[in-house]
Amino acid sequence: MDFQFTPEQAAFREEAARWIKENLPPGWEGQEGDPESPENIQVAREFRKRLAAKGWLALGWPKEYGGSTGRNADPMAQVVFDEVCASLDAPVLDDSSQPLGETLITYGTEQQKSVWLKGIAEGRWLWAQLYSEPGAGSDLASLQTTAVEEGDEFVINGSKTWNSAYIGADMGFLLARTSTDTPRHRGISLLLVDLKSPGIQVSKLPLMGGGHRGLVYLDNVRVPKANLVGERDRGWSIALALLDRERSSVAQAARCQRLLERLIALGKEVPGPDGRPVASNPVMRHRLAQAATEVEILRVLGYQVTWMQGQGYIATNEASICKVLGAEVLQKVALIGMQMIGLYQNLDAKERWAPLRGQVASLYWSAFTESVSGGTSEINRNIIATRGLGLPRG
Amino acid sequence: MEFNLSETQQLLLNSARSFLEQECPSTFVRAMEEDERGFTPELWERLAEMGWLGLAFPEAYGGAGQDFLSLTMLLERMGRFLLPGPFFSTVVLAGLPIAEHGTEPQKRQFLPPMADGELLMTLALTEPSARYDPGGIQLQASREGDQYLLNGAKLFVPNANVADHLVVAARTQEGTGSEGITLFIVPSNAHGVSQRLLWTVASDRQSEMTFHNVQAPRDGMLGEVHQGWPILERVLQQAAVAKCAEMVGQAEAMLGMTVSYASQRVQFGHPIGSFQAIQHHCANMAIDLEGARAITSLAAWRLAQGLHAEREVAYAKGWTSDAVRRIAALAHQCHGAIGFTREYDLQLYSRRAKANEVAFGDSDFHRERVALALGI
Numbered sequence: 001m002d003f004q005f006t007p008e009q010a011a012f013r014e015e016a017a018r019w020i021k022e023n024l025p026p027g028w029e030g031q032e033g034d035p036e037s038p039e040n041i042q043v044a045r046e047f048r049k050r051l052a053a054k055g056w057l058a059l060g061w062p063k064e065y066g067g068s069t070g071r072n073a074d075p076m077a078q079v080v081f082d083e084v085c086a087s088l089d090a091p092v093l094d095d096s097s098q099p100l101g102e103t104l105i106t107y108g109t110e111q112q113k114s115v116w117l118k119g120i121a122e123g124r125w126l127w128a129q130l131y132s133e134p135g136a137g138s139d140l141a142s143l144q145t146t147a148v149e150e151g152d153e154f155v156i157n158g159s160k161t162w163n164s165a166y167i168g169a170d171m172g173f174l175l176a177r178t179s180t181d182t183p184r185h186r187g188i189s190l191l192l193v194d195l196k197s198p199g200i201q202v203s204k205l206p207l208m209g210g211g212h213r214g215l216v217y218l219d220n221v222r223v224p225k226a227n228l229v230g231e232r233d234r235g236w237s238i239a240l241a242l243l244d245r246e247r248s249s250v251a252q253a254a255r256c257q258r259l260l261e262r263l264i265a266l267g268k269e270v271p272g273p274d275g276r277p278v279a280s281n282p283v284m285r286h287r288l289a290q291a292a293t294e295v296e297i298l299r300v301l302g303y304q305v306t307w308m309q310g311q312g313y314i315a316t317n318e319a320s321i322c323k324v325l326g327a328e329v330l331q332k333v334a335l336i337g338m339q340m341i342g343l344y345q346n347l348d349a350k351e352r353w354a355p356l357r358g359q360v361a362s363l364y365w366s367a368f369t370e371s372v373s374g375g376t377s378e379i380n381r382n383i384i385a386t387r388g389l390g391l392p393r394g
Numbered sequence: 395m396e397f398n399l400s401e402t403q404q405l406l407l408n409s410a411r412s413f414l415e416q417e418c419p420s421t422f423v424r425a426m427e428e429d430e431r432g433f434t435p436e437l438w439e440r441l442a443e444m445g446w447l448g449l450a451f452p453e454a455y456g457g458a459g460q461d462f463l464s465l466t467m468l469l470e471r472m473g474r475f476l477l478p479g480p481f482f483s484t485v486v487l488a489g490l491p492i493a494e495h496g497t498e499p500q501k502r503q504f505l506p507p508m509a510d511g512e513l514l515m516t517l518a519l520t521e522p523s524a525r526y527d528p529g530g531i532q533l534q535a536s537r538e539g540d541q542y543l544l545n546g547a548k549l550f551v552p553n554a555n556v557a558d559h560l561v562v563a564a565r566t567q568e569g570t571g572s573e574g575i576t577l578f579i580v581p582s583n584a585h586g587v588s589q590r591l592l593w594t595v596a597s598d599r600q601s602e603m604t605f606h607n608v609q610a611p612r613d614g615m616l617g618e619v620h621q622g623w624p625i626l627e628r629v630l631q632q633a634a635v636a637k638c639a640e641m642v643g644q645a646e647a648m649l650g651m652t653v654s655y656a657s658q659r660v661q662f663g664h665p666i667g668s669f670q671a672i673q674h675h676c677a678n679m680a681i682d683l684e685g686a687r688a689i690t691s692l693a694a695w696r697l698a699q700g701l702h703a704e705r706e707v708a709y710a711k712g713w714t715s716d717a718v719r720r721i722a723a724l725a726h727q728c729h730g731a732i733g734f735t736r737e738y739d740l741q742l743y744s745r746r747a748k749a750n751e752v753a754f755g756d757s758d759f760h761r762e763r764v765a766l767a768l769g770i
C-alpha cells in the first residue's frame with residue numbers, strides 16, 4: 001500500500017499545475033458570473049484547445065489513438081489532472097468527451113476508434129450524454145426512443161432530456177431501443193449522433209440554481225450504421241460502464257477542498273451572531289473540521305476507485321459509495337457556507353454585497369442536483385446493497 | 395499510488411483470519427468476559443508462536459521488523475474477532491514506545507520477552523479527569539536522591555490486572571503544560587502500587603490504580619526527564635489509529651452479521667433484506683465502513699512512513715468513532731428485537747465498539763484537533 005504519488009505522478013501534478021496557471025487568462029480566479037455566458041464558454045473552449053494541443057485530452061490513452069507514451073500513459077494521470085484542474089478552478093465545459101473516449105477504447109470497433117478517438121483527443125466536439133427521457137429517469141431501461149434500421153442507417157425517433165445539448169454540443173451518444181421483442185435490457189443500442197442532423201430540435205430548461213439542461217427532440221433522424229458502438233441491442237452494459245467512469249470523486253473532493261479553504265478564510269473575517277469571527281464559534285469550527293475530514297475520505301476513496309479501474313477491477317460498488325458520499329459532502333460544505341453568511345445568503349451574485357461573488361449561494365442551490373444527476377443516491381444505495389453486499393433484490 | 399497489499403501483508407491477513415476463526419470463536423470471547431484475567435496463557439503462547447507479539451518490533455530484539463501499517467492490519471482482524479486480552483496494551487501502548495524511544499538496555503530488557511509472550515505491560519496514562527492532554531497528567535514524581543517517588547491516581551488503565559510492568563506518565567514539574575512530564579517504567583508489584591478492576595460495560599479489563607511513594611529508579615525513565623510528552627503524543631496517535639483499525643474490524647463484523655441476517659429473516663413473505671429501507675440502512679453502513687477503512691489506512695500508512703500525521707490521525711479517529719457508532723445502531727435496527735438479546739453476538743460487538751469510540755479521544759476531541767490543524 002502506498003498513498004504517495006509516484007515520482008512520475010508527482011512530477012506530472014507539478015507540471016500540470018504550472019501549465020494550467022500559465023494557460024489560464026491573466027488574473028483568473030475561477031469563473032465569474034454565469035458559467036453559461038458566451039464569454040465563459042469562449043474561455044473554456046479556448047482553454048480546451050490548448051489542452052488538446054498539449055495532448056492532455058487523451059491522458060492515459062494508448063499511443064495509437066492519440067494518447068501519450070511515458071508517464072502520462074498511467075491510468076491515474078487523468079484523475080491526477082482532474083484534481084489539479086478542480087483545485088485551480090480551471091474552466092470546465094459541460095462535456096462528456098473524456099468518458100466517451102475511454103469507453104470507445106474498450107468497446108469501439110477499430111474503424112470507430114480511428115474515426116472518433118483522434119477527433120476527441122483534438123477536442124473537436126462537445127459531446128452530450130443522451131440517456132434520460134421524460135419518462136425514463138432512474139428506470140433508464142424503460143426508455144422509449146427508437147432506432148429502426150433502414151439500409152445503411154438507423155432512423156431515430158423520441159426525446160431526450162436533462163442533457164448538455166443546450167450548450168451547443170456538437171455530438172451526442174444516445175441510447176435507443178432497437179428491439180422490442182427482447183428483455184428490456186437486451187434491446188438497447190448506443191449510437192453516436194450528429195446534433196446538427198436534420199430532424200433534431202434542442203431546447204433549454206432553466207434550473208432553479210441557475211444554469212440549464214437541454215431537451216432534445218428527434219424526429220426521423222438518420223444516423224449511419226457505422227455510428228453504432230459495440231453490437232446492436234447490446235448497448236446497455238456499455239452505457240453503464242460509461243456511467244461508472246463519468247465521475248471521479250477526486251475532482252469532487254478537490255472542489256470541496258477549494259471551497260472549504262475559502263470558507264475558512266471567509267469565516268475568519270465575517271462576524272458571527274456574537275460579533276466575533278464566525279469561524280471561532282465552536283459549533284462552526286466543528287462543522288468545518290468534520291467537512292475537512294469527509295473531504296479527505298472522499299479523496300482517498302476516489303483514488304482507490306480510479307486505481308481499481310486502472311487495474312481492470314470492476315468498481316461499481318465502490319463508485320456508488322463515492323457518488324453517494326460525494327453528493328453529501330458537497331451539499332454539506334455548501335450548507336456550512338450558507339450558515340456562515342446568514343442573511344447574506346439571499347443575495348444574488350450580481351449584488352455587490354454578495355460574499356465570495358455569490359459563489360456560496362450558487363453552489364448551495366446547484367448542489368441539490370448532485371444527489372439526483374448521474375444516478376440518484378437512492379439508486380446508488382440500491383446498487384451498494386444488491387451488487388456490493390449481495391442482498392436479495394426486491 | 396498503489397493500493398495492493400504486499401505479499402507479507404497478504405500472508406499476515408490470511409493467517410490472522412484462519413487463526414482467529416479457529417482460536418477465537420464467540421464462545422471463547424464470552425468465556426473470557428467471565429474470566430478474571432480476561433484471556434488465557436495458552437492463547438498468549440499461541441500469539442507468541444504466530445510471531446504477532448513482536449510483529450512490529452525490530453528483528454534485533456526478537457521482533458519481525460514489520461511496520462505499523464501491518465500491525466494495524468492485524469489489529470483490524472483482531473477487532474473482527476474480538477480477540478480478548480492485553481495485546482493492545484502490551485504491544486501498542488508499551489512495546490512501541492519502548493522500541494522507538496527506549497535506551498539500548500531497556501530495549502534488550504523488555505522487547506524480547508514481550509515478543510516471546512513472557513512479559514505483559516501497559517501504559518498508566520489517564521486519571522480521574524479522563525483527559526488526553528498534558529493537563530490530564532497530575533500524578534506527581536518527586537526527586538529523592540537517585541530515584542523518584544510516584545504519588546497519585548490513575549484511572550481507565552487497560553489490562554493493569556495482568557501487566558508485569560507499567561509505563562507511568564507523571565509530572566516531574568508542576569503545571570498543566572506539555573513541559574515537565576516524565577515517563578517511568580515500574581514493576582506492577584512495586585511497593586505502594588495498588589490496582590482494582592473496574593466494572594465495565596464492554597467487559598474489557600480496565601483498572602483504577604493508586605501510587606503511594608512508589609520508587610522509580612532513574613534508569614527506569616523512558617526518554618528524558620521532563621520530556622515525556624512528545625513520546626506520549628506519538629503513542630496517542632498510534633493508539634488512536636490502532637483503535638480505529640479494531641473498530642473497522644468490528645464494524646465489518648456487524649455489517650456482515652446484518653447482511654446475512656437480513657438475507658434470511660422472512661417477513662411479509664420476503665427476506666427483509668429485499669426491502670429497500672433495510673437495503674439503504676445496509677448501504678449506509680457500507681459507506682461508513684469504507685470511509686473508515688480508507689482514512690484509517692491513510693493515517694496508519696503516514697505513521698508507518700514517519701510522516702506528519704496529526705491531521706490524518708484526527709480525521710481517522712474523529713470519523714471512525716462516529717461511523718462505527720452509526721453502524722452499530724443500524725445493525726441493531728435491522729435485527730429487530732433479537733439483536734438486543736445477550737444470546738445474540740451483535741451485542742458483543744456494539745458494547746466494545748462503544749468503548750473504542752471514546753478511547754484515545756472521541757469525535758469531538760478529534761474534530762477540535764482538525765480545527766486547530768486547519769488554523770481556525
Ligand SMILES: Cc1cc2nc3c(=O)[nH]c(=O)nc-3n(C[C@H](O)[C@H](O)[C@H](O)COP(=O)(O)OP(=O)(O)OC[C@H]3O[C@@H](n4cnc5c(N)ncnc54)[C@H](O)[C@@H]3O)c2cc1C
Nearest residue numbers: 129130131132137138162163164369372373374375376378
Ligand atoms: C443537473 C443534472 C444533470 C443531468 N445530466 C444528464 C445528462 O447529461 N444526460 C442524461 O441522460 N441525464 C442527465 N440527467 C438526468 C439524471 O440522470 C436523472 O435525473 C436521474 O437518473 C433521475 O431520474 P429522474 O430525474 O427522472 O427521477 P426519478 O427516476 O423519477 O426519481 C424520482 C425519485 O424517486 C426515487 N426512485 C426512483 N426509483 C427508485 C427506486 N427503484 N428505489 C428508490 N427510489 C427510487 C429517486 O431516487 C428520486 O428520489 C441529469 C440530471 C440533473 C439533475
